[in-house]
Amino acid sequence: MPVRAIVQKLIRAALTVLLLLTTVFVVLRLSGDPAVYVLGIDADPDALEAYRKQHRLDRPIHEQYLRFLEDATEGHFGQSFMEGRDALEAVMDRLPRTLLLMSVTLGVTLLIGIPAGIFSALRRGSWMDKGIMAVTVASFCLPSFVLGIFLILLLSVTWRILPTAGYQTWQHMVLPVITMATADAAIFARFTRSAMLEVLGQPYMRTARAKGLPWARAVIRHALPNAAIPTVTIGGFAVGSLIAGAVVTESVFAWPGVGRLLVTSVQNRDLPVVQVIIVLVAISMVTTNLLVDLTYGWLDPRIRGLMGRRAEAKP
Amino acid sequence: MTADFSQPLTPAVARRRSPRRLRLALGLTPSAIACLSWLTVVLGVALLAHWLAPYDYEAIDLRARLQPPVWMEGGTWQHWLGTDDLGRDVYSRLLHSVRMSLLVAVLGTIIGAVLGTTLGFLAAHFRGWIEDLVVMAIDFQAALPFMILALAVIAFFDNSLVLFIAIMGIYGWERYARITRGMTLSALGQGYALSLQVLGVPPLRIYLRHILPNIASVLIVNLTLTFPAVILMETSLSFLGLGIQPPQTSLGNMVGFGRDYLMTAWWIAVLPSAVIFLTTLALCLLGDWLRDRLDPMLDRSPSP
Numbered sequence: 001m002p003v004r005a006i007v008q009k010l011i012r013a014a015l016t017v018l019l020l021l022t023t024v025f026v027v028l029r030l031s032g033d034p035a036v037y038v039l040g041i042d043a044d045p046d047a048l049e050a051y052r053k054q055h056r057l058d059r060p061i062h063e064q065y066l067r068f069l070e071d072a073t074e075g076h077f078g079q080s081f082m083e084g085r086d087a088l089e090a091v092m093d094r095l096p097r098t099l100l101l102m103s104v105t106l107g108v109t110l111l112i113g114i115p116a117g118i119f120s121a122l123r124r125g126s127w128m129d130k131g132i133m134a135v136t137v138a139s140f141c142l143p144s145f146v147l148g149i150f151l152i153l154l155l156s157v158t159w160r161i162l163p164t165a166g167y168q169t170w171q172h173m174v175l176p177v178i179t180m181a182t183a184d185a186a187i188f189a190r191f192t193r194s195a196m197l198e199v200l201g202q203p204y205m206r207t208a209r210a211k212g213l214p215w216a217r218a219v220i221r222h223a224l225p226n227a228a229i230p231t232v233t234i235g236g237f238a239v240g241s242l243i244a245g246a247v248v249t250e251s252v253f254a255w256p257g258v259g260r261l262l263v264t265s266v267q268n269r270d271l272p273v274v275q276v277i278i279v280l281v282a283i284s285m286v287t288t289n290l291l292v293d294l295t296y297g298w299l300d301p302r303i304r305g306l307m308g309r310r311a312e313a314k315p
Numbered sequence: 316m317t318a319d320f321s322q323p324l325t326p327a328v329a330r331r332r333s334p335r336r337l338r339l340a341l342g343l344t345p346s347a348i349a350c351l352s353w354l355t356v357v358l359g360v361a362l363l364a365h366w367l368a369p370y371d372y373e374a375i376d377l378r379a380r381l382q383p384p385v386w387m388e389g390g391t392w393q394h395w396l397g398t399d400d401l402g403r404d405v406y407s408r409l410l411h412s413v414r415m416s417l418l419v420a421v422l423g424t425i426i427g428a429v430l431g432t433t434l435g436f437l438a439a440h441f442r443g444w445i446e447d448l449v450v451m452a453i454d455f456q457a458a459l460p461f462m463i464l465a466l467a468v469i470a471f472f473d474n475s476l477v478l479f480i481a482i483m484g485i486y487g488w489e490r491y492a493r494i495t496r497g498m499t500l501s502a503l504g505q506g507y508a509l510s511l512q513v514l515g516v517p518p519l520r521i522y523l524r525h526i527l528p529n530i531a532s533v534l535i536v537n538l539t540l541t542f543p544a545v546i547l548m549e550t551s552l553s554f555l556g557l558g559i560q561p562p563q564t565s566l567g568n569m570v571g572f573g574r575d576y577l578m579t580a581w582w583i584a585v586l587p588s589a590v591i592f593l594t595t596l597a598l599c600l601l602g603d604w605l606r607d608r609l610d611p612m613l614d615r616s617p618s619p
Contacts, residue, residue, distance in 0.1 A: 030471075157581070247463070
């Protein structure tokens with residue numbers, strides 16, 4: 001891959017993060033006076049003045065902006081009001097639990113979604129194919145919190161085999177993972193299926209069969225690697241959906257991770273924590289998209305000339 | 316609506332149209348009929364909630380707390396779907412929730428469609444820095460999970476119904492914008508748009524009267540995909556307690572409060588959950604069906 005294309009992509013990624021930080025800054029200033037927000041609406045005017053001086057809110061706006069960027073790059077977004085400690089620290093404390101949930105979910109999603117899609121494509125038109133596709137439509141339209149509620153009712157309330165909330169043992173992970181993985185696995189299955197069908201219809205597949213290659217070998221050697229390439233493009237989409245899924249699922253199952261922290265922070269308008277989480281999400285999304293672009297170009301030599309135009313992920 | 320679909324029929328045939336013939340002319344499958352019927356019921360409920368509800372949805376009756384539905388032991392016809400933790404009639408609340416959720420989703424979808432299409436036209440018409448700006452906004456929006464964006468906006472500006480509907484309106488605009496921009500650019504290069512320009516037709520008229528009808532089917536297909544997604548987003552945010560605020564009620568809101576009573580009073584959360592699922596499922600299936608009917612450019616073979 002040409003170095004220029006990579007550098008271009010890196011600059012674009014950095015610009016996106018900068019744009020996000022700028023938006024956060026502008027929105028923060030638009031949403032009200034921080035001094036009033038922190039000290040309360042009927043605080044002493046002198047105290048408000050002192051707070052503004054201390055946080056340089058009396059300085060010109062461009063100076064505040066530079067100051068904000070400087071603090072952001074050092075990870076200073078202020079104190080969390082709810083916990084009375086550094087916001088970044090509060091988020092980092094919970095991050096491992098969310099990452100655990102997300103990585104297990106991603107594993108389950110891939111293990112179910114991709115084989116289901118391949119199977120569907122190979123048995124196209126059969127009742128199994130139709131069944132799998134019907135299940136994917138249903139699970140795609142099922143809101144994750146509704147699924148979570150039904151799972152709790154069935155497995156925790158009626159059969160009493162799994163706990164409803166908490167994070168202490170591996171049993172606590174089962175329901176959240178099923179809840180999060182269902183919709184994503186459906187998308188992966190559909191995407192894999194259409195990628196496989198496209199490859200199976202290619203002339204080189206007929207050639208492979210015509211030269212006497214056994215069907216299974218033709219599928220494994222020629223169809224699967226080629227079908228795997230477009231599947232990479234839904235990587236960015238998958239990470240985004242994992243993040244959004246974690247917010248809802250952690251709230252349903254009282255999983256003490258970043259998603260639940262975001263919800264309680266928004267409820268209590270704990271803005272420093274919200275800022276930290278938004279910036280973290282943005283950085284991980286930008287990084288994922290960058291990685292997807294680079295991997296795609298690396299996997300498929302045909303794309304290298306066209307860098308910068310990534311195929312649309314279409315669930 | 317029926318007339319548009321039956322254009323291929325000659326008037327003589329159309330006059331003798333039997334129900335079966337009509338069904339075939341529209342290409343209605345049994346599942347499409349089932350979906351349409353359910354959505355008609357939902358729409359009717361949303362419009363008539365005020366008259367259908369036996370009780371005021373806010374009316375608290377502490378003597379009748381957590382009453383089960385009529386088919387369970389202890390249930391009465393007075394509250395045939397039971398009551399919640401404050402003794403409010405679940406059936407009445409359900410009707411009003413359907414109305415609120417549908418209202419937010421419809422308004423949000425319309426705002427998103429108009430906003431996105433307009434920006435797409437603007438980008439295609441002016442090119443230059445306006446197009447750069449729109450494309451940058453599209454990329455920016457696509458780069459951040461919408462739920463995080465919505466939560467951030469709610470955190471920064473505090474919640475209100477108007478703000479919430481505005482947020483729902485932002486959801487999905489970038490897809491309309493992308494489609495409109497791309498298709499308008501290709502339409503402008505085609506003969507009909509060019510000849511209209513040469514004839515001196517004003518640009519606004521070209522866009523609204525000539526190009527819009529040509530790309531409408533793709534936009535409508537996108538609309539049917541976005542609408543259930545908006546419902547899902549609205550119910551999810553309300554479920555988290557960050558969407559519709561009490562005393563107003565919405566489907567997600569009901570599920571959110573009912574979650575605490577799953578052990579003792581499952582009906583509070585399960586009934587609205589079922590309504591959400593059936594509605595989004597009906598919309599998804601209908602969207603698929605409509606896409607097959609309306610989008611002739613779509614390669615139908617790989618799609619189920």
